Amino acid sequence: MRQNYSWGRLRISEEIGRKLFTSLMVHPSFLAVVHLFGEKTEPVEESLSVYFCHPLSQYRPKSQEIPPFMNGGYVVGYNLKYAARHGRSFLEDPFSVRDAGLFQFYAKGSHTVERCNWIFINLPETLEQRLAEVLKDAEGIECDLQFQINAMVLLDATKDWKIYVNFLEEFFRRLLEVGFYTKVDGPTNSGDINADFSDIRKLQLFTDKLRGLHQSIRLNLDLGAGLQQSMNDMGKTSDMTSSARSSALESFNSQMNMFIWQHRTHLGRIESLIARAQGVSSLIQSILDIRTADSSTRINSAVHDITEQGMEENKLIKRLTHQSTQDTRAMKVIAFISAIFLPSTFVAVGLQWWYFRRQR
Numbered sequence: 519m520r521q522n523y524s525w526g527r528l529r530i531s532e533e534i535g536r537k538l539f540t541s542l543m544v545h546p547s548f549l550a551v552v553h554l555f556g557e558k559t560e561p562v563e564e565s566l567s568v569y570f571c572h573p574l575s576q577y578r579p580k581s582q583e584i585p586p587f588m589n590g591g592y593v594v595g596y597n598l599k600y601a602a603r604h605g606r607s608f609l610e611d612p613f614s615v616r617d618a619g620l621f622q623f624y625a626k627g628s629h630t631v632e633r634c635n636w637i638f639i640n641l642p643e644t645l646e647q648r649l650a651e652v653l654k655d656a657e658g659i660e661c662d663l664q665f666q667i668n669a670m671v672l673l674d675a676t677k678d679w680k681i682y683v684n685f686l687e688e689f690f691r692r693l694l695e696v697g698f699y700t701k702v703d704g705p706t707n708s709g710d711i712n713a714d715f716s717d718i719r720k721l722q723l724f725t726d727k728l729r730g731l732h733q734s735i736r737l738n739l740d741l742g743a744g745l746q747q748s749m750n751d752m753g754k755t756s757d758m759t760s761s762a763r764s765s766a767l768e769s770f771n772s773q774m775n776m777f778i779w780q781h782r783t784h785l786g787r788i789e790s791l792i793a794r795a796q797g798v799s800s801l802i803q804s805i806l807d808i809r810t811a812d813s814s815t816r817i818n819s820a821v822h823d824i825t826e827q828g829m830e831e832n833k834l835i836k837r838l839t840h841q842s843t844q845d846t847r848a849m850k851v852i853a854f855i856s857a858i859f860l861p862s863t864f865v866a867v868g869l870q871w872w873y874f875r876r877q878r
Contacts, residue, residue, distance in 0.1 A: 592748075669777065718802055749770060
């Protein structure tokens with residue numbers, strides 16, 4: 519089963535899906551995997567991981583198509599995170615992380631009757647073609663040996679993780695070569711500046727993406743370890759002691775060890791990138807702190823100069839005030855003298871006028 523597009527629903531109706539899952543005796547826990555492929559409008563449940571492996575002694579679906587489960591069997595289901603190219607040329611990152619779902623039902627009944635059902639959801643196209651070649655003659659593969667397909671799926675679906683991590687390392691190298699600078703342009707208005715922090719923002723987004731990828735790879739690593747342990751436990755409790763099964767289990771363990779080792783390597787490389795990015799972020803933060811301290815020092819110096827200038831102006835105003843006070847006192851003296859001489863002057867002028875009138 520596949521999706522119509524990324525974040526789209528599966529190409530199967532709900533009614534047909536129910537009938538299909540019923541006929542294939544799908545465990546209810548697998549519905550949590552199916553729900554991952556519902557229609558979405560934004561990235562959700564990217565860090566969700568589902569894994570279960572139950573012996574058939576704990577799961578007995580009511581069906582007349584298979585004999586009673588006498589000699590055991592199991593059901594296993596999980597979702598897997600893999601990297602794939604999305605084909606969108608306008609995005610800087612050519613890869614996206616996708617989910618694949620897998621369910622296996624294996625039952626061994628009486629009279630050497632066996633049955634094995636598989637469900638694959640949203641696998642890479644190359645893996646689908648390979649599985650088609652492997653399963654086209656499913657009758658020629660013993661059911662109790664088909665557990666090896668799990669290892670093949672895990673190894674093949676996740677092979678592009680190496681290419682993706684290589685791309686991330688190259689992207690980070692180019693980011694370091696460009697350098698991280700705060701681009702400050704001239705002011706458009708008085709007192710304004712235009713600062714560009716796009717390179718620092720790009721580093722933050724890159725670090726956040728690395729943390730998400732770290733979680734996805736960690737989930738795959740836990741899945742591989744759990745699946746390997748479960749299959750080995752099932753092998754110990756199985757009645758099959760044939761050399762073919764022993765050889766198949768040995769091959770399965772070898773492939774799973776390779777899967778786990780590869781993911782540990784990817785995880786270590788991602789952790790190294792995160793540590794380096796955090797180191798650069800710390801350096802940038804230190805530089806910004808130094809710039810902030812330098813700016814604060816300059817501002818404090820400017821404020822100090824303004825304060826001193828204000829003090830000088832206050833002294834000048836004080837001197838002007840003192841001079842104004844002295845001028846006021848002088849004006850008072852002049853006014854007092856004027857008040858004394860003005861009446862006598864008026865009397866003298868009046869007498870003089872009267873005298874000249876008498877002389878005529």
